[in-house]
Amino acid sequence: MIAxxxxxxxxxxxxxxxxxxxTKVAQxxxxxxxxxxxxxVDQSQARTAFSANLAVMKTAEQMTGRLLDMKI
Structure with missing residues (x-):
C-alpha cells in the first residue's frame, strides 16, 4: 500500500x-x-506526472489483488 x-x-x-x-495562464x-x-510547459509536466502516478496506483492495486488471490 505504500506505493x-x-x-x-x-x-x-x-x-x-x-x-x-x-492560474498563471489566465493571469x-x-x-x-x-x-x-x-x-x-508546467501544465504539460503536471499532466505527465499525474498520468504516471495514476499508472502506479493502478499497478499497485492490481498487485494487491493478485497477492490476495494467491493467499486464498
Missing amino acids: FNTAAAGALNATRMFDRAA SAGNDTTDLIGAV
Missing part, C-alpha cells in the same frame, strides 16, 4: 501544479509571453 499512497500524493501534487499553472493572457510559455 499506492505515494502515487496518490504525487497525483495530488500534480493536480496542484496544474492548477497553479492554469498572463495578452501580457508576457515568457510567463505564458512557462505556464503551458
Whole structure:
C-alpha cells in the first residue's frame, strides 16, 4: 500500500501544479509571453506526472489483488 499512497500524493501534487499553472495562464493572457510559455510547459509536466502516478496506483492495486488471490 505504500506505493499506492505515494502515487496518490504525487497525483495530488500534480493536480496542484496544474492548477497553479492554469492560474498563471489566465493571469498572463495578452501580457508576457515568457510567463505564458512557462505556464503551458508546467501544465504539460503536471499532466505527465499525474498520468504516471495514476499508472502506479493502478499497478499497485492490481498487485494487491493478485497477492490476495494467491493467499486464498
